[in-house]
Amino acid sequence: MVQEHFAFVRSDMLPEAPPPAAETGIVKWLRENLFSSTANGILTVVSVLVVYQIVTSAAPWFFNGVWDSPSLTACREILDGKTGGCFAVLSERWNQLLFGFKYPSELYWRPGLAFVLLFIAAAPLLFGNIFPRKMLIFTGLYPFIAFWLIWGGPVSTPVFALLGVLFGAFVYTKMVKTSAGIAVVVSFVAALVFWIVSGYLSGPFANVMALEAIPSRDMGGFMINLMLGVICVSLSIPLGILLALGRQSSMPIIKWICVVFIEFIRGVPLITLLFVANVVLAYFLPPGTNFDLILRVIIMITMFSSAYIAEVIRGGLAALPRGQYEAGDSLGLDYAQSMQLIILPQALKISIPGIVNVAVGLFKDTTLVSVISMFDIVGMIRGPILSSAEWNGVYWELFGFAVVLFFITCYGISQYSQWLERQLQTEHR
């Protein structure tokens, strides 16, 4: 037989040999990711050295940190020449950093509660598919509740404000059949009339469920940054939509009003607008009117961010294929309906990353109010805390705290927007 000519025939399979040591596990990963070429090897070694330097110099500063001491000199005595951070300034002054130095400390629960409720109010907007739609009712009520909690005063103020909005909305639903544009104007006027009338009626309610009123100049710290950020972004989104639609409009006068407004606001730095709020705006108001700096700042920042949001939304509108507009027309929808039902839902979806970018940028820019001597977190650090006798010279702990607060907020928002983008990704890729 043929087989007999062979000295050896293997009848069973060899066991699998393990891959070469350099091609498995951590060694392979290191080779591919850190030492794939000479240049990469050098880069890796340099980076490791840099990281090592930073960690070894920062670690003792963190671990030797003093959390309990009345002043910087006392803290230095406790440290006794060692490297270490005086985090005592944070445990001592956290309330000033967060709420400002005048907000009464026994009332911290009010802005605190408003902050917690913010998450409940925002949840159905941010995670629409998880939370029930009924929670949107609370979202609608939230601005009035938050106003009452933070500024205090009689409960009638926010209630009448709310009733005015509801009255306006009622008028709008009655009028919208005739013409959407006219309905908007009329309902706005109706709400305005309601507010003015209710201003005269609110006298008897002045002591009903009145919280202690806090003037806005007593507010400060990170609270101001959050308030400005939330208020201005939420006000500027509807304004931005209107401006964007106006800029796309075929009516030349409306178009040019919007273009000039947007380009002017985008062309000047926010700081000049804050100067306007601080020193110039009073000249343009009827003599004798004197409203808060914070309200003037809110107006200017809202104008600022609505111009930027308008540009983002215009990008979204321009990205829609022409067929979508024509589809709306061919269904016989009027302008308001086709915008509301067809164009805006798609355009806003495309614009979400841009809007979030603007929102994050705006939130960071709220620190600029420290330049016009408002005591936001940066103003608190530079003003009352660093110039106090106890804590003169504690820079890194304070700036580090501010950096951490802003980083957590802004990074969180941008991560959310990336998540949302993936959620809204409806086309197949």
Added chain:
Amino acid sequence: MTTMTDPPKASFQLSMLIYDTRYRSYTFQFIALALLIALMAFLGINLIKNLAEQGQDISYSFLGEPAGYDINQRPIEYDSQSSHMRASVVGMINTLIVAFLGCITATIFGVTAGILRLSPNWLVRKLMAIYVEAFRNVPVLIWILIIFTIMTAVLPAPNAFRGDNATSSMFLNSVAFTNRGVYIPTPIWGPGSMVVVLTFLASVFGVFYYRHYATKLLYDTGKLLPTGWPSLAILVVPTLLMFFILGRPIALDYPALKGFNFQGGLHIRGSLIALWFALAIYTGAFIAENVRAGIQAVSKGQTEAAASLGLRPKRIMNLVILPQALRVIIPPLISQYLNLTKNSSLAIAVGYMDLTGTLGGITLNQTGRAIEAILLLMLFYLTISLAISAVMNVYNNSMKLKER
């Protein structure tokens, strides 16, 4: 059977202004215009009333009056007797200086970080991601203040450089980092230095010409000339030769400790450095993301096509990827430059005397001319922005893909 007739020509009725879409737009525009005029009139009347009440007027004559304050960084001649106009011009130049320096440095940081974020090296990639996220998510004002604190509170005072056992020493014996600013050597232009400078400028043109020639040769004949080393040689050798032939006409003026402070050399203030570097690092983080997005926007098929043609990785980058990526990168890059210029108005937080510090700061406070000063300030920034957007539009139109 149907017959087509012209629709009846309705005579114009007043109700058509609301219900007929042909005329409704006129109604809306008329309302908008009326509201706008009413708003303007309201603001204008208030302004006139307020000004009359306070006995003020709108006048720009303050620009001609002596300013009466000092500016610590004077690129042009200025003293406290100069006019407010002169002070504003100094501020304007200071704004442009920090914006120019910032844009260049931000581009360097941003391009480096953006390319390194795509590096095959895991560690470098992660470090760059940390850089980008850390700087993008924290307000630039805080970074300016942090770097300013380093410049003023951490760096040694000039007297730490004194004596035999000085605690600090100058970097390379020529640069002194002190809490009053950084002192760097400045060139002293001796006789004949002009020739050296001209030679250098000529060599710069020479490099451009050589590269142009090499590209033309490549396209015409396919012959590949080296460009790296020859460019460097053209740039350096003639200038150095001229420098030594003329007997070293350009010398350096080193800063030296005299009295309580450093004398000589160029003094760069801590406020300028804080503003410059904070803006550069912050904007660099945004530019890094633009660069990364631009490079990733070029589809992988392009790289593979180039590789299958036999191009080497460096040439793929230079000839295929970069030209396409630049089309995506440059428009957002220019708007980052614009942002940097506008953010430079934060100079006021560290006392750098830019236009916001002079015209919008001290001049405004001294003269009380708030409306005029802020209007001029806005006009200046508006002019810069509009100029840059005009340039950008021209660029975009020239770079637009020529499609069928």
